Amino acid sequence: MSGDHRNTDFQVNPGSKTNDSHKHKDKHKDKEHRHKDHKKDKEREKAKHSNREGRDSEKKQRDKEKELKHSNGSSDKHRDKQKEKRRDEKVKSSHIDKPKRENENGYASPPHIKSEPDDNGFDPSPKHKPTKRERDDEEFDYKPKKVKKEDEKKAKKRRQDYDDEEEEEDIKPKKKTKVKKGMDGKKPKKEEEEKWKWWEEERATDGSKWRFLEHKGPVFALPYEPLPQHIRFYYDGKQMKLNPPAEEVATFFAKMLDHEYTTKDIFRKNFFKDWRKEMTPEEKSKISDLNKCNFNEMSEYFKAQSEAKKQMSKDEKLKIKEENERILQEYGFCIMDNHKERIGNFRIEPPGLFRGRGDHPKMGMLKRRIRPEDIIINCSKDSKHPKPPAGTRWKELRHDNKVTWLVSWTENIQGSIKYIMLNPSSRIKGEKDWQKYETARRLKKCVERLRAQYRDDWKSKEMRIRQRAVALYFIDKLALRAGNEKEEGETADTVGCCSLRVEHINLHPKMDDQEYVVEFDFLGKDSIRYYNKIPVEKRVFKNLQLFLENKQPEDDLFDRLNTSILNKHLQELMDGLTAKVFRTYNASITLQQQLNALTSPDDNLPAKILSYNRANRAVAVLCNHQRAPPKTFEKSMQNLQTKIDDKQKQLATARKQLKTAKADHKASHDDKSKKMVEMKRKAVQRIEEQLMKLQMQATDREENKQIALGTSKLNYLDPRISVAWCKKWDISIEKIYNKTQREKFAWAIDMAEDDFEF
DNA sequence: AGCATGACTTAGAAGTCCATCT
DNA sequence: AGATGGACTTCTAAGTCATGCT
Numbered sequence: 181m182s183g184d185h186r187n188t189d190f191q192v193n194p195g196s197k198t199n200d201s202h203k204h205k206d207k208h209k210d211k212e213h214r215h216k217d218h219k220k221d222k223e224r225e226k227a228k229h230s231n232r233e234g235r236d237s238e239k240k241q242r243d244k245e246k247e248l249k250h251s252n253g254s255s256d257k258h259r260d261k262q263k264e265k266r267r268d269e270k271v272k273s274s275h276i277d278k279p280k281r282e283n284e285n286g287y288a289s290p291p292h293i294k295s296e297p298d299d300n301g302f303d304p305s306p307k308h309k310p311t312k313r314e315r316d317d318e319e320f321d322y323k324p325k326k327v328k329k330e331d332e333k334k335a336k337k338r339r340q341d342y343d344d345e346e347e348e349e350d351i352k353p354k355k356k357t358k359v360k361k362g363m364d365g366k367k368p369k370k371e372e373e374e375k376w377k378w379w380e381e382e383r384a385t386d387g388s389k390w391r392f393l394e395h396k397g398p399v400f401a402l403p404y405e406p407l408p409q410h411i412r413f414y415y416d417g418k419q420m421k422l423n424p425p426a427e428e429v430a431t432f433f434a435k436m437l438d439h440e441y442t443t444k445d446i447f448r449k450n451f452f453k454d455w456r457k458e459m460t461p462e463e464k465s466k467i468s469d470l471n472k473c474n475f476n477e478m479s480e481y482f483k484a485q486s487e488a489k490k491q492m493s494k495d496e497k498l499k500i501k502e503e504n505e506r507i508l509q510e511y512g513f514c515i516m517d518n519h520k521e522r523i524g525n526f527r528i529e530p531p532g533l534f535r536g537r538g539d540h541p542k543m544g545m546l547k548r549r550i551r552p553e554d555i556i557i558n559c560s561k562d563s564k565h566p567k568p569p570a571g572t573r574w575k576e577l578r579h580d581n582k583v584t585w586l587v588s589w590t591e592n593i594q595g596s597i598k599y600i601m602l603n604p605s606s607r608i609k610g611e612k613d614w615q616k617y618e619t620a621r622r623l624k625k626c627v628e629r630l631r632a633q634y635r636d637d638w639k640s641k642e643m644r645i646r647q648r649a650v651a652l653y654f655i656d657k658l659a660l661r662a663g664n665e666k667e668e669g670e671t672a673d674t675v676g677c678c679s680l681r682v683e684h685i686n687l688h689p690k691m692d693d694q695e696y697v698v699e700f701d702f703l704g705k706d707s708i709r710y711y712n713k714i715p716v717e718k719r720v721f722k723n724l725q726l727f728l729e730n731k732q733p734e735d736d737l738f739d740r741l742n743t744s745i746l747n748k749h750l751q752e753l754m755d756g757l758t759a760k761v762f763r764t765y766n767a768s769i770t771l772q773q774q775l776n777a778l779t780s781p782d783d784n785l786p787a788k789i790l791s792y793n794r795a796n797r798a799v800a801v802l803c804n805h806q807r808a809p810p811k812t813f814e815k816s817m818q819n820l821q822t823k824i825d826d827k828q829k830q831l832a833t834a835r836k837q838l839k840t841a842k843a844d845h846k847a848s849h850d851d852k853s854k855k856m857v858e859m860k861r862k863a864v865q866r867i868e869e870q871l872m873k874l875q876m877q878a879t880d881r882e883e884n885k886q887i888a889l890g891t892s893k894l895n896y897l898d899p900r901i902s903v904a905w906c907k908k909w910d911i912s913i914e915k916i917y918n919k920t921q922r923e924k925f926a927w928a929i930d931m932a933e934d935d936f937e938f
Numbered sequence: 939a940g941c942a943t944g945a946c947t948t949a950g951a952a953g954t955c956c957a958t959c960t
Numbered sequence: 961a962g963a964t965g966g967a968c969t970t971c972t973a974a975g976t977c978a979t980g981c982t
Contacts, residue, residue, distance in 0.1 A: 529972065537950080537973065583945065591972095597944060598972080612946085661948095662976060671974075705975055706949055744940095747977070760947085760976060807950065812965065819965090888950070895948055918968065 376519050378607035379614065379927040388581045389608060393559045395514035395523065397566030397574075398587045398600055399507060401530035401549065404428040411481045414474035415467055425458040429546055432533045434478035441535060447544035451533055454546035514586060514602070515563070522603035523586065528555075534593045538672035538707020542593055554589045584608050594670060605923035614927055617898040619756045620764040621938060627765065630753055631656065638719045644740035648749060650723050651677050651738050655762050658712065659802050661705060662743040662759035674703045677759070678743050683733035687724055688713075696721035710804050767799045767896035772938045774798045775905050784869070786876045788909055792902075792916060793880050799892045807888040820878050827871040834864045894921070899928035900936045907934035 406427060412419045413430060422430060433442065433451055441447045452470045459467065467473065492500075511526045531549040536542055552572035559565060561579045568574050575589075587600035602608055623630075634656075637649030654660050655677050663676020675684065684702035691697040694715045704710045716724075727737055743759065750757040774795030779788060810816070838860035845853035899917075903925070906913050913922065913929055922929060 525971075527971090535951090535973080540973095585945075588944095594973095595943095596973095599945075601946080609947095616947090664976065666975095674974085676975085706951095706973075708950080743976075744978095758977065805949080810966085816965065891949060920969070 375926065376607070377927075377930060378519075378610065379931065383611060389584045390516050390581050391560075392518065392563065393514065393516050393581070393586065394563030395559060395566060395586050396511045397557060397568070398555065399511050399527045400552070400569065401528055407431070407478065407481065411477050413478060416469075416472040417474075420463075420466065422463060423460050426455065426460070426463055428531070429455045429458050430473075430475060431478055431482070432531070432546070434475035435482050436533065437475060437479045441533075441543060444543065446539075446541060447533075450542060450544035451546070454544075458546075516602070516606070516608065519607065521606040521608075524601050524603045526600055528589070529591075529598065536672060538674065538703060540672045541669055542671075545593055548592045550589050556588045558583065558586055558588070603923075604920075605926065610924070610927050613924075616761075616764060617768065617900070617938075619761055620768055620898070623754060623757060623761050623765045624769065624938065626754055627656075633753070635719075638723055644745070646723050647727060647738040647741045648746060650720055650727070651741055651746060652750075653716075653720060655759050656766070658700075658714070659763045659766050659804075660710075661763070662746065664743045672703070672707050674705060674707055676704060676743075678738055678741050678746060680737040681733065682728055682731045682735050682737055685724065685737065687721065687728070689721070698724065704804065708804065708806050763803065764896055764898075767803055767892055768898040768901060768938050770799050770802055771795050771897050772901050775901070779905070779909065781909075784872075785911065785915075786873045788911060789915055790876045790880055792905065793889065794883070796889045796893060796897070797883060797887055799897060800887045800889050803892055803896060805888045805891045806886055809886045813885060817878070817881065820874065820881065824871065824874045824878060827867065827874055831864065831867045831871055834860065834867050838864050894924070898938050899925035900932035901938050903928050903932040904934050904936035907932070 404424060406424050413422055413427070414420065433455070436442050448470050456464055456467070512523050513520050514523055515521075528550045529547070532547050534540075534542055534545045534547050552568040553575050555568075555574050556576045556578060557566055557574050558578050558580055560581075565577060585599040585601050588597050590596070591598050604610070604613070630652075634649040634652045637645050638653075640646050640649065655662070661676035663679035665679055666674075675681065680702065684700060686699040686701070688697040688699060689695065691699075691713065696718055697713055697715050698721070699713045701709070701711050724737075727739075731737075731739075747758045750759065750761075775792065778791040778794055780791075783791065838857070841853065841856045841860045845857050847853075902916050903913065905911070906916055917925060917929075
């Protein structure tokens, strides 16, 4: 996989793309296309079941095709009804052979008091009757080969259950458990009790996420400080003093003056509308045109402020740092089930102007200030409850241990809920992350079966099944996202697999030397463009042509499919399977394969690292993780090239000197000249290495120009693959993961051995 | 039974820090 | 010592997906 196919175009300039034409096509009232007779469907369904085993002959196939096509012509009112009915049917039938889900997520054993290590920590045997979804608990088939003092046969049994392969049990002394705590300086507290290994403990099986939770509540944004008198605002050339509320909102705009956002019509319109709401009647009557507003003094003032901040003395900077540290210590941690855990985002989002991505209809709107009265606190009943700031009160205090958040509030732009949750290094996030990769590994075990199945479904008599099968093929092959439907007009117009529209693909029966090429061009999450041309199998191609019949560009490609239908189907195929598991699976398996393919044992460290990055890059390309090329890219590339050139000159010189030395030695044969030769030889070697390292760096950087590796590394690649790779090649983990990443993946670093296989 | 909503994961950009070079 | 630029951290938007409600 060479990533060749990806176009490198970037985030579409919001506003520049002409995609307005189809906004809001009403997908339900779309004119004719597609309809199938319900009865027919039923019959076919029956027929299908009865002769499922009989291989379709080519002819049958062709007939089916015709039939399908034929049925497309009827009215769509019908179609929608049919769709609904079909959905019903589907739901009904979906109960037939649902895999049993077993145990829950409850705490089988209390995690407090550092318990003895339990190797995989997930007891497959339900201790209580299952309630709702519980899959996955059992899938942690991690087999600790070297765990400290193994005991429990329970663990062993469990291992047996889930791990058909190897059964080794060498009891190795537990390795590096304790983490230097004196080392991180601060934190005299001796808790942190040498890094809690939650992954060696059992998980809850009752759906509760914790049993005890105590925290200090959120940190609110600083109150607004009015501008000094000499910073003025001008309207239509005349100075005008704004009242604090309007002034504050004006400063939000002023601070963004250098940003492209402020040049966009929608942004300006939304901002102005919301700004006016903050104005007094007098202000409102005067200020009627944003173009007549002059925020320059404010803008200059803020620039000066940040400049001044940079120029602060060391002492002052230190003081600020200390104060931040104090706040972090006070609010940045919570106690969850006897362990002190780091909170992810303990600061409430400050007010400001909404910065949506891509062509967002709400960009520029005012994100209002969050007050204690907006806040819901979640904690244990028996904990010390966080106190609201003096004279205020929380909106609500609740004690819900079925959720993981500590604080929440409703945001005013989309009306969605925002949360304060724990850091990725926390048990609660780590367990989930681990579980995610285990689900992906289960998919690995049955993916070939599923592939065979969807290929087969390409021939189905039912349109909805074919659509489902083709969509799944895209999700699998191209790592597309599921593609939920979105409320129109509320967000940027972006799509995923199920929400692809006719206008997003182009079919090329022949293209260059390839057949059946599908060209994708659409905006995905975060309005990142996905552009790709790929050859597909003939059957897929024919199906796509069928799906496109009688449709307008703005119609849904998969009009009989949505994420809910798809996921329900997947759930039936494998417990816990959803569309996004394919992304995780394909990303991780790609990393593993690429590492195997690219790492040569003889390579030196930089070369190995380059291989790793290339493997990582292959995944990033697959997942379409892009970034805007850094503004300083060209320049930094040039700098690097200069360094390389210099190094090359240096090398030439060194070589020349070596040659001279050799000649000298040949002539004199004395000890001194021999030493000289050695010295020069070493010098050459050293410089060669340095040069190579620089060249690797350059290659790496160039290839990385607009590819973002971080997202896949953090969210899609089973960390145990990387850990194993490091161990196998004796590369220190620090070369691959920085400190934060090591904290997040502590579980993997601790448990994966060099022979881990995804 | 469809839809809205809540909870949680994934995402790129912006902001900050810090090492290295000049 | 100050500037520079890249690495790391923070921020918060934008997805996914299951659920609970009507």
